[in-house]
Amino acid sequence: MKSQTQQVESIGAPAMSPGSVLTQVSGVLALIVMLILVCAWLARRTGFAPKRGNxxxxxxxxxVTVGQRERVVIVDIEDARLVLGVTAQQITHLHTLPPREPQADAPDAPAPADFRQILHTLIKRPGKPQ
Incomplete structure (x- = not known):
């Protein structure tokens, strides 16, 4: 008779508590969100994702980096080139250069490839006919 009572008690008891299911689901969701953020960071670091437009x-x-957080940059604007010292706290104007003359023999920058072209080149395998 005891075995029959134990079977009834084990059948009526839930296999998992609702709190543990919620904890598992939220843990998996947090893991997926972290995975997406890591993939986005890697794409940005490797140059796969385009940088923000100028x-x-x-x-x-x-x-040029001149220290741990200090840089000297040359910024081209319409009528001059500015030499700037950039630190974490400020930007200092160091010098103004005359504007660069347009180069006639300079090749045009290639148009950025669209996603379909990038994906096609990544999927291509050497020696495999397409």
Whole structure:
């Protein structure tokens, strides 16, 4: 008779408590969100994701690191080139250069590839006909 009572008690008891299911689901969801953020960070670091676009009249043409957080940059604007010292706290104007003359023999920058072209080149395998 005891075995029959034990069977009834074990059948009526839930296999998992609702709190543990909620904890598992939220843990998996947090893991997925973290995985997405890590993938986005890696894409940004490796250069796969495009960087934010420059302003039309503003272009950083050269940059040199002179310390742990200090840089000297040359910024091209419409009518001059500015040499700037950049630190974590401030930006200091160091010198103004004359504007760069347009180069006639400079090749045009290639148009950025769209996602389909990038994916196609990544999927291609050497020696495999397409």
């Amino acid at each position: 302003l039309r009249g503003l272009n950083v043409s050269a940059s």
